[in-house]
Amino acid sequence: MSTAPSHDRRLAELRAFLRSRRERLTPADVGLPDAGRRRTPGLRREEVAVLAGVGVSWYTWLEQGRDIKVSDDVLDAVVRALLLDEAERDHLYRLAGLNPPQRTAVPSAPVSPQMQGLLDAWAPRPGYIRDRHWNFTAVNDAARVVFGYGETDHNCLVSFFTNARYRAVHRHWDATAPAVVAGFRADAARYPDDPEFDRIAADLAEVSGEFAALWARHDAAEHTSAVKAVDHPDAGLLVFDATSLPLPEHPGHHLILHNPQPGTDAAERLARLMRAHPGGGTPTMS
Known part of the structure; x- marks a missing residue:
């Protein structure tokens, strides 16, 4: 009720x-x-x-x-x-309170050993798991190196708008931003009883005028795949096909996997980059 x-x-x-x-x-x-x-x-x-x-x-x-x-x-x-x-x-x-049925919000679940193993095995390709609020629950070393995620990055949406390192390397940031916000709004509508979405949006709007303007448009969309182009300061252009996979055992959680796009040299560039960053630490993006 x-x-x-x-x-x-x-x-x-x-x-x-x-x-x-x-x-x-x-x-x-x-x-x-x-x-x-x-x-x-x-x-x-x-x-x-x-x-x-x-x-x-x-x-x-x-x-x-x-x-x-x-x-x-x-x-x-x-x-x-x-x-x-x-x-x-x-x-x-x-x-309007009609179909599709609204899902019941469930607590964010810790990453299982199996999921963590899958992320680790996905290396040297980037991957992470996010919960229904887009909080990171697991991030592999490659995602930290390629996208510049650091210890202060806890939420995928917030990092998109506030992580200067991520924005600096994301070639199509401006074109991607509207779809990112529309995806978060569509997810929020699935859980009308959950105030956390409003809190995240309100807090982010206070520090990002760009997010506030896009949020006010009330666009909603769902995306299961995307292309991410990263101009990495050490590796050059890396183009990935990104796929979002729902985790049925944890409603609202998604596994996001990035695969070097066929027909590019992204796989070779990525392999060299990861060999230069053993252990994953966050690279300098300046």
């Missing part, structure tokens, strides 16, 4: 999400005639209601976050009207 604060948080998120999705569209995007200059950006609520085939009052109540009953069919009509993709559809369903 949801508590009142989590219920209010969900409805507040629903309000902001629907408004942000509506404001990003133009009449031309959805096949409506352009009626000239508008006082506010995006579609009007009345236009979304017409496109979805629902009453204007009902859609207004939905976007205002009122505690109303919604069905799968009607919510899907709103999804189509707002041109939401699959990840955004799932996010809207969670905010």
Whole structure:
């Protein structure tokens, strides 16, 4: 059973999400005639209601976050009207309290010897495990050397925005940042009763204006794979295919493995780098 604060948080998120999705569209995007200059950006609520085939009052109540009953069919009509993709559809369903089912938050679990063994065996390739809050629960030596993770790095999201070493070597940091924030918001929606997500986001927004601006966009997306390009000061360009693997025995935990991209010399460069850093310590990124 949801508590009142989590219920209010969900409805507040629903309000902001629907408004942000509506404001990003133009009449031309959805096949409506352009009626000239508008006082506010995006579609009007009345236009979304017409496109979805629902009453204007009902859609207004939905976007205002009122505690109303919604069905799968009607919510899907709103999804189509707002041109939401699959990840955004799932996010809207969670905010509306419908499918996909919300998972129950469980405590972060220590890394098992088997998982630690897998990380160690993955060397010299980088790998780590993060929990549902994106806290690191295990990081292998290669990840510390390649990405510059140090003893003060405890959370993947926080490190992305605050670790100057990591940012300096990440070739596509600016292009990647929106997807990183959208992924964290999508994960947060799975656990509406867990206040830790809000705490992490609020604390990070205090020290990173870039994160605060991206968080305010209310984008949500899910990613299981990515390409990471690292300009390492000692090894040069290293390009990795990164894959996120859920750990079913620990809900919310993911194993993140990085493999040198085929067709590049990243594997050879990585091998030389790791031979030069026995034991893993964090290299100097200056």
